[in-house]
Amino acid sequence: MAIRTYIEAIREGMRDEMRRDPRVIVLGEDVGVKGGVFKATDGLHAEFGEMRVIDTPLAESAIVGVAIGAAINGLRPIAEIQFQDFILPAVDQIISEAAKIRYRSNNGFSVPMVVRAPFGGGVHGALYHSQSLEAMFCHIPGLKVVVPSTPQDAKGLLRAAIRDPDPVLFFEHKRCYRLIRGEVPDGEYTVPLGCAEVRREGRDIAVFTYGLMTHFCMEAAESLARDGFACEVVDLRSLRPLDRAAIVASARKCGKVLCVQEANLAVSVMSEVAAIVAEDCFEYLDAPVRRLGGPEVPGVPFSPPLEEAYMLNTTKIEAALRELAAY
Amino acid sequence: MAIRTYIEAIREGMRDEMRRDPRVIVLGEDVGVKGGVFKATDGLHAEFGEMRVIDTPLAESAIVGVAIGAAINGLRPIAEIQFQDFILPAVDQIISEAAKIRYRSNNGFSVPMVVRAPFGGGVHGALYHSQSLEAMFCHIPGLKVVVPSTPQDAKGLLRAAIRDPDPVLFFEHKRCYRLIRGEVPDGEYTVPLGCAEVRREGRDIAVFTYGLMTHFCMEAAESLARDGFACEVVDLRSLRPLDRAAIVASARKCGKVLCVQEANLAVSVMSEVAAIVAEDCFEYLDAPVRRLGGPEVPGVPFSPPLEEAYMLNTTKIEAALRELAAY
Amino acid sequence: MAVMRPETSPGSDLDAELLLTMYRHMVRARVLDERMWVLNRQGRAPFVISCQGHEAAQVGMAMALRPGYDWIAPYYRDLALTLVLGMTPRDHLLALLARAADPNSGGRQMPAHYGYRPLNIITGGSPVATQVLHAAGAALASRVRGEDAVAYTSLGEGSTSEGDFHEGLNFAAVHQLPLICVVENNGFAISVPWSKQGHTKDVADRALGYGMPGVIVDGLDPVASYHAMTEAVARARRGEGPTLIEAKVARLTPHSSDDDDRPYKTREAVAEEKAQDCVLRFRRVLEQRGVLSPGDAEEVRAQCMREVDRAQEEAENSPLPSPESLHLHVYGDQ
Amino acid sequence: MAVMRPETSPGSDLDAELLLTMYRHMVRARVLDERMWVLNRQGRAPFVISCQGHEAAQVGMAMALRPGYDWIAPYYRDLALTLVLGMTPRDHLLALLARAADPNSGGRQMPAHYGYRPLNIITGGSPVATQVLHAAGAALASRVRGEDAVAYTSLGEGSTSEGDFHEGLNFAAVHQLPLICVVENNGFAISVPWSKQGHTKDVADRALGYGMPGVIVDGLDPVASYHAMTEAVARARRGEGPTLIEAKVARLTPHSSDDDDRPYKTREAVAEEKAQDCVLRFRRVLEQRGVLSPGDAEEVRAQCMREVDRAQEEAENSPLPSPESLHLHVYGDQ
């Protein structure tokens, strides 16, 4: 096993799949010679050339729409959206088109395409380079939505996404890119979509989370462990479909539930997780479900005191856990 | 009080506000001479002229983006999107722009604009003329989202939306347009945004719903009442902000909760309602929260047997209520 | 790059066989289209949208393509186009009546939402102009594989106001993709006339902004349409990039069976368009040239009627989808 | 409609006072811009995006507008433009340092996201090209009220690939709105050259697709820019509709403080652009014409330095927003 950063794992995932399968292409803004604004595609242009690593015009609907057409005609495109915030001009292509093409053609056509985009705050990116907009896509049948939290998952899930027969939105937490390093297995492994991962076992409180927050939850759980409270930290990884069985199992086992996400809470992934718990764990609960998420404001502000006030961190999560432990 | 259909009430709401306030304009596809494909703007072009009732090019991002600019420069635009399904090309203007303009300018600018769009199924509209896409907007701070179920609310909420200082998405169930009639008060009343309405009081099961489903839930509740079960039917009306206090009050009072919506359930309005109940009503619940919604498929199919299988109706709701009553 | 207006006198240089084939295709589409309205008026089909007035353009264009090799991203008026490419009246009536055997969507979509894998006719949804990008993507994929297939896409003139039209044509121009985009300009987008969609006289002028050839063609003339398309296809196959073709056509019906065009279209304008009906016009041309002899036109029509009768019967006897099939084909790995 | 290339020899017909004002504005913007990079390199400002190389175009354009009356929807490079209109170095340094008193956003947005109510400078977000539609809407509102205010909007050449650019210009053309859209063409969108954004030689060709005048101007010449804008504004005020102006400028820095341009821009190209630096060039012109006497340029620069020093001090002493203010101004009725 090699040690890789999160972004190296993503880069290698793309590279390995491109070596393996000539149908895989990459397209997006600045993905060519520059190698992407975060360098996720660095080196791909040099290795695979202009035909397979395509600098597109500055037009997100085109990036996704062209990827859809290319997927229909036999390729396996990986479309990069420079920031998740800028996926919004492509929403019609994603929701009206990609998500519905298999269904509306009665299985005649399909869209094996990956849309990659960095999301999340904590990098002084302000309102439009910090958002966590995954919830809106998690509502839509026909899409799959994935958020890795570790290098191992980043590579394995990305490879699975590229091989998946349907459109997968692959959201990468930009703060993880260089912050998170870890072991990455050698060889051609994949990590299956649709499965949550228990990152830490416990029987007192079930913590459901994903992305960067996974790391904060692990730290908070660590801290509680010192006082004898055992938190089970579940990294959802796949936000659509959600791993309902895993959610129910951990919630039932622990009887107390904390849902943690960076995005604001209203009508979000953690609304759904809480709803699942409310539906399927009624007789097992020892406390009200608790949710912790971004505040009800339209984005992460730029100024450091505001950004800090906005973002969750280990301390805030720990406080919520202790409150729940005391219930 | 006069008797009006749902669509007449909407038309009168616009007309009355246009008479009252010269800043109010209407823009959209076919809203002029044709009076809109559903005839919602019928007569407005004749009364207010080309300058205030504007047939736009076929471009939804333009419709909303121009409305934003006009609102910033002092008008009160009502933008019509022909079908809610076709709001998706305008999502960037709605979420990146309209929703964030007040916040990002630190209160320097605001967007007093209404975006009207018909939604919902049951009219042989198939995948793209039947969707219920409101959930994605309910996630977004800075927006308000309204769905009336009666003519009285349609007119009163629409007037309140037009006078509101912020962007309001006003979604009208197209099946209600001519199906639902009812009394509409005379004079210049408004119905405040942000408030749910208890349509029927009861203490056995709290039913949360909105739009066309409100009528189906009322019928189902009627049927249960004959067997002595008293359902409280709460018409949410305002989906953002949700009336949390009203939800909690009815859920606590009844101890059993059924959430009913036409949209599919994952990461939806009823996920949030269930989550609120799970958070705030833990000690009051006598049964697991139940949700009833559209199936996990990408849209309402055209063929009658499929459309029927897709859509909720009184019978399906009644069955869920009886099951919950028996818990 | 300037906008071109190629001159072709109808039927000039094509042999009689080909002209006759064109005519048959036009009549077949017209007969089928009319039948769909009958079924609508009888209450047996809730929705019809029509190709009447667009047949000449579509037949001419379709005959310049290679069915099953080229990629096609059409729009809802392209009934005649799909018939020429190889779909059948039966296929379309199965869709109209929302039967399980509908090869476009298994009855899931509204009629006129074409999609047929064996012929590379890419499934279309309702949002207009999105298909332009799919066609560009399909063209890109053919190029990546080194094939000389072209991608065809079409849309109405009103739909060129959408951002996706711009992004698609711009992308195709930058990458010099083998894309042919046909705008079927019938003057109206539902009720909104071209003067409220664009400030240029011709839609083809939009091509100038993308540095690609814009071609204006008399879309009531199948031969002119065929020639324009043949040339655009040849250019595309040679790797010389995309073309925008504007076909000036007529909408002989209201927008759809849900529309009433009286508030926005004068009766005189309607009558004028009917007088220019492309099917009648082409019949007269062929009769003058002796390609159609007396009685031939009636015979062509009768043949088409018989085919459509048979197709209707088959479609009507074909089962509706089962309610359980609602849940199928959301994902490929289910 | 053809694309126009008006010829103006720099400084031809304007009086010395005006030329000097232009020069002062250009230097002031440059000095402020350079200071922002210093603060960035010192670690006191996490993000800078620059107007260096765009000053001539922006100053010329801005001087043709009526501040506080016309509506302005600028983009992130328009530092010089906003200064001419009436914003101050202090305003911008408050934004750079994310202070509560930042009049653009109270420190909420990244620097260079301009917005200033008293001057009708419409708040901008980060997604490119969306502002074109806001400007069209503002122009529409002025027209509805019968005012002769114009709306100005600007964006980079790469951003013209977005659908919103198309929809905005098309809307403005159809409704003949008083909109002036300026494309500041610096040849690159981050790393992507114009040849990968559009297949026309000039960006102004895009105007042809909308039936509006397209004007190409030497954006390194403030006088040419001023003239082109003056004419477009006059046309717009007279109700004669929108204009697209392409200003050929240079990007003298990497895209932003986060970018490294070495992988995609040769050092020779960079050196060539630096040699054409519009501030130096205009200085030489004014010196040749005797508008600037020996020592004047140094004095102008020194004055600007003093102003920027003072502004920096004020900004640095200004408080950051309080954490509680995070929750303010989500809705107006809170």
Ligand SMILES: Cc1ncc(C[n+]2csc(CCOP(=O)(O)OP(=O)(O)O)c2C)c(N)n1
């Ligand atoms: C994105 C989107 N907006 C609106 C509609 C509703 N709509 C369907 S067809 C149509 C008019 C299209 O006119 P045009 O492009 O000229 O094509 P035509 O029908 O005249 O052939 C409209 C507005 C739609 N289908 N998609």
Ligand SMILES: Cc1ncc(C[n+]2csc(CCOP(=O)(O)OP(=O)(O)O)c2C)c(N)n1
């Ligand atoms: C919708 C959207 N997509 C992507 C970006 C990221 N981005 C910021 S600036 C930029 C390049 C803009 O280039 P251009 O329009 O030429 O303007 P310039 O910076 O050269 O002045 C990109 C891709 C964005 N801000 N918005």
Ligand SMILES: [Mg+2]
């Ligand atoms: Mg048309």
Ligand SMILES: [Mg+2]
């Ligand atoms: Mg540029």
